[in-house]
Amino acid sequence: MNDDQLLRYSRHILLDELGVEGQTRLMASHALVIGAGGLGSPVALYLGTAGVGTITLVDHDTVDLTNLQRQIAHNLSRVGQPKAASAAQSIVAINPEVKVLALQERADAARLDVLVQSADVVIDCSDNFKTRHAVNAACVAHRKPLVSGAAVGFDAQISVYDRRQENAPCYACIFPPDAAFEEVRCATMGVFAPLVGIIGAMQAAEALKLLAGVGSSLAGRLQMLDARTMExxxxxxxxxxxxxxxxxxxxxxDTSRG
Incomplete structure (x- = not known):
């Protein structure tokens, strides 16, 4: 770690739980972020400012004027640009040392099988059950920790699904793929702007803790927020x-099979 890095990350290094060793782990790690919208914006920015060495951003969409109410990684001059590329610009503007891979594509099962394999942690910031289940399946297959968040209206949830822990559930344990959940989207329902910031910041915190080996994660715990009452x-x-x-x-x- 050079002098500039020691200065840039000094507030992390001052933390006994992190120190130089933890910061070095962050700088050597690779985070995969699915979605560069409301949740993905704070996730991407905080991972970048924290010095995560490689960040892969995956989003097929482009920046729209309606996004700017809550998707803080983008700005007016980037309307029409790919969201992944726009978020990458914002990261690099703050921390040019971070390697950012911006992929304008849909995260389907085949592509996720490749992308998840090379990541140290996966952060799901998508907005639909199909993608969430595809991300979860790839994380289970490759034994990668998954930080999952969701937010719509004034309601949100967050958890960590880490199948490296024997009794920890995966996303499908809680939300079965064949269950008839009603798909609610921001485009039709709306979303309270700071809500995605709250959950996205928490997703970034869980991801950084996993990468640095600090504290305990939300694995085995599902937290839900009602922002109307902040309960x-x-x-x-x-x-x-x-x-x-x-x-x-x-x-x-599974070792029970012959």
């Missing part, structure tokens, strides 16, 4: 043996 609720969640993704008949680490 948090937390439920404990466990791995489901019958889960179609990580259950005994499907998990790659």
């Amino acid at each position: 948090w609720n937390e439920i404990r969640i466990t791995r489901q043996q019958a889960c179609p993704v990580c259950g005994h008949d499907h998990s790659p680490d």
Whole structure:
């Protein structure tokens, strides 16, 4: 770590839990961020300012005027530009040392199988169940920790799904792929602007803790926020043996099969 880096990251280095060793781990790590919108904006910016060595941003969409109410990685001059590229510009403007890979594409199952394999942590900032389940399946297959967040209206949730822990659930344990959940989107429902900032900042914090080996994660805990009253609720969640993704008949680490 050179003198400029020691100065840039000095407030991290001053933390006993992080120090030079933890910061060095962050600088050597690779984070995969799915979605560069409301949640992905604060996630990308905080990972970049914290010095995560490589950040891959995946988003197929372009910046729209309606995004600027909450998607803080973008600005008016970038309307029409790919969101991944716009967020990458914002990261590099703050911290040019970070390597940012901006991919304007949909995160389908085949592509995720490749992208997840090379990442140290995956942060799901997407806005639909299909993508969330595809991300989760790839993370289970490659045993990568997943930080998942969602926000719509005044309601939000966040958790970590880390199948490196024996009893930790995956996303599909809580939200089965075949369940009939109602898909609600910001475009039709709206979203309270600071809500995505709150959850996105928490996703970044969980990702940085995982990468640096600091504290304990939200694995096994689902936190839900009602921003109307700023009340948090937390439920404990466990791995489901019958889960179609990580259950005994499907998990790659299952040793009960002959």
